Amino acid sequence: xxxxxYSALLIFAxxxxxxxxxxxxxxxxxxxxxxxNHDDHAGHDHASDQGEHGVSCGHGDxxxxxxxxxxxxxxxxxxxxxxxxxxxxxxxxxxxxEAGLEMFMSSKFGAHxxxxxxxxxxxxxxxxxxxxxxxxxxxxxxMTGSVDLGHGAFTHQVVNIDGKDKTLKYVxxxxxxxxxxxxxxxxxxxxxxxxxxxxxxxxxxNVIAMLLVSLLLFFLFRGAAKxxxxxxxxxxxxxxxxxxxxVVFIRDEVAIPFIGKGKYMKYFPFLLSIFFFVLGLNLFxxxxxxxxxxxxxxxxxxxVLALIVFILVNINGKKDYWQHIFWMPGVPGFVKPLxxxxxxxxxxxxxxxxxxxxxxxxxxGHIAILSFIGLIFIFGDxxxxxxxxxxxxxxxxxxxxxxxxxxxxxxxxxxxxxxxTASYIGAAIEEHH
Amino acid sequence: MxxxxxxxxxxxxxxxxxxxxxxxxGKAMEAIARQPEASGxxxxxxxxxxxxxxxxxxxxxxxxxxxx
Numbered sequence: 124x125x126x127x128x129y130s131a132l133l134i135f136a137x138x139x140x141x142x143x144x145x146x147x148x149x150x151x152x153x154x155x156x157x158x159x160n161h162d163d164h165a166g167h168d169h170a171s172d173q174g175e176h177g178v179s180c181g182h183g184d185x186x187x188x189x190x191x192x193x194x195x196x197x198x199x200x201x202x203x204x205x206x207x208x209x210x211x212x213x214x215x216x217x218x219x220x221e222a223g224l225e226m227f228m229s230s231k232f233g234a235h236x237x238x239x240x241x242x243x244x245x246x247x248x249x250x251x252x253x254x255x256x257x258x259x260x261x262x263x264x265x266m267t268g269s270v271d272l273g274h275g276a277f278t279h280q281v282v283n284i285d286g287k288d289k290t291l292k293y294v295x296x297x298x299x300x301x302x303x304x305x306x307x308x309x310x311x312x313x314x315x316x317x318x319x320x321x322x323x324x325x326x327x328x329n330v331i332a333m334l335l336v337s338l339l340l341f342f343l344f345r346g347a348a349k350x351x352x353x354x355x356x357x358x359x360x361x362x363x364x365x366x367x368x369x370v371v372f373i374r375d376e377v378a379i380p381f382i383g384k385g386k387y388m389k390y391f392p393f394l395l396s397i398f399f400f401v402l403g404l405n406l407f408x409x410x411x412x413x414x415x416x417x418x419x420x421x422x423x424x425x426x427v428l429a430l431i432v433f434i435l436v437n438i439n440g441k442k443d444y445w446q447h448i449f450w451m452p453g454v455p456g457f458v459k460p461l462x463x464x465x466x467x468x469x470x471x472x473x474x475x476x477x478x479x480x481x482x483x484x485x486x487x488g489h490i491a492i493l494s495f496i497g498l499i500f501i502f503g504d505x506x507x508x509x510x511x512x513x514x515x516x517x518x519x520x521x522x523x524x525x526x527x528x529x530x531x532x533x534x535x536x537x538x539x540x541x542x543x544t545a546s547y548i549g550a551a552i553e554e555h556h
Numbered sequence: 557m558x559x560x561x562x563x564x565x566x567x568x569x570x571x572x573x574x575x576x577x578x579x580x581x582g583k584a585m586e587a588i589a590r591q592p593e594a595s596g597x598x599x600x601x602x603x604x605x606x607x608x609x610x611x612x613x614x615x616x617x618x619x620x621x622x623x624x
Contacts, residue, residue, distance in 0.1 A: 376600055380600065483614050546604065
């Protein structure tokens with residue numbers, strides 16, 4: 124029974140905890156680190172356009188030259204719309220601010236085809252900028268109902284506060300800039316997101332991806348289970364064959380060597396759940412033109428997975444495990460407190476690296492692909508249409524190569540996650556040497 | 557300026573991890589060449605060790621992101 128609880132807990136908690144997104148907001152500071160201020164060449168001659176912030180309107184973000192870093196960050200971030208071939212599919216919004224809780228569909232933001240996931244309308248003071256919801260904080264903006272903003276209404280400015288570059292974002296309405304806030308994050312702004320005026324509890328595109336992958340896995344495995352129930356001795360056919368290979372691989376290469384032949388069955392379903400969930404999301408993120416989903420590259424999701432592993436390992440820890448952490452046997456007395464300190468740090472570093480490894484590898488792969496595609500626009504900025512051609516010729520083989528590598532990485536990272544989980548469990552439940 | 561230094565730090569960490577993973581992979585290949593029948597065990601050990609080496613580098617990269 125307990126194994127089913129772990130599996131259910133895994134999926135449920137991953138979906139539940141991932142609503143407020145951390146990693147999205149890590150990147151806010153780095154949004155424009157290449158250093159060019161989007162507005163310092165925006166023409167100070169028409170001073171009448173300028174608001175109290177020194178930001179001028181009438182020059183939307185889209186008219187500026189291509190910024191590879193910002194584009195990559197935008198595409199690996201979570202979002203409130205799911206873009207299929209640049210068509211923004213609306214998702215539900217659940218937003219909480221001092222004005223109260225609001226629920227609506229993100230189609231209210233009026234994002235159009237090929238509109239870079241920027242909304243052309245505001246709804247109750249919320250706007251959609253680069254795929255995620257922001258809230259207008261400056262007074263004077265109409266905070267109720269739908270307001271037409273028009274095309275290219277967003278602009279941003281990099282300012283230096285206390286020696287750190289911060290990106291401030293603005294929405295233009297009737298030629299006046301209004302400051303907009305990004306969502307408040309789960310960490311309360313500790314990791315750089317900043318404390319802002321609203322909470323975004325929406326099921327974002329990562330949550331949708333997780334639900335889709337969970338459903339897909341459910342139906343695939345149910346089909347395979349049915350076939351085994353009918354005739355366990357019949358040779359596997361179709362999807363069942365792939366699943367059997369992977370399940371046997373996890374059993375023989377991960378569970379039995381690291382946990383032990385007698386004890387592995389208690390943890391095997393958990394290992395399989397975590398392996399297939401991570402593998403499914405890794406592969407889902409590889410589908411081109413489908414929302415540029417980066418679910419396993421999102422620190423929040425991997426944090427929840429690592430947290431579940433951490434809890435599982437430590438509630439199953441036997442006496443020997445805790446003894447080796449707090450009072451290492453077999454070393455001189457004066458070393459024991461030192462080792463205890465190191466081991467207690469190790470207790471937390473293990474899930475931390477589990478979290479970072481998966482998110483880092485998947486995000487890095489996506490950034491590499493996006494950078495190669497960005498070659499088209501970088502060359503285009505330099506040499507016009509000819510440059511676009513050169514960039515395309517360079518980008519296609521490089522991108523194909525990178526995507527092939529990413530398929531391997533998707534499998535290897537899911538495998539590494541499972542194998543490390545198994546080794547932590549194995550170390551925790553070992554009885555004696 | 558701090559941003560540039562952090563980037564240099566991340567780069568140094570990656571050099572370290574590169575050397576480490578290269579050594580893990582190289583030695584594993586040598587071991588497989590010596591004893592091909594043990595290749596399965598060696599491969600899973602290799603991946604595990606590479607993952608640990610990578611973990612140290614990832615902590616350094618994360619620190620350099622947050623310090624920026």
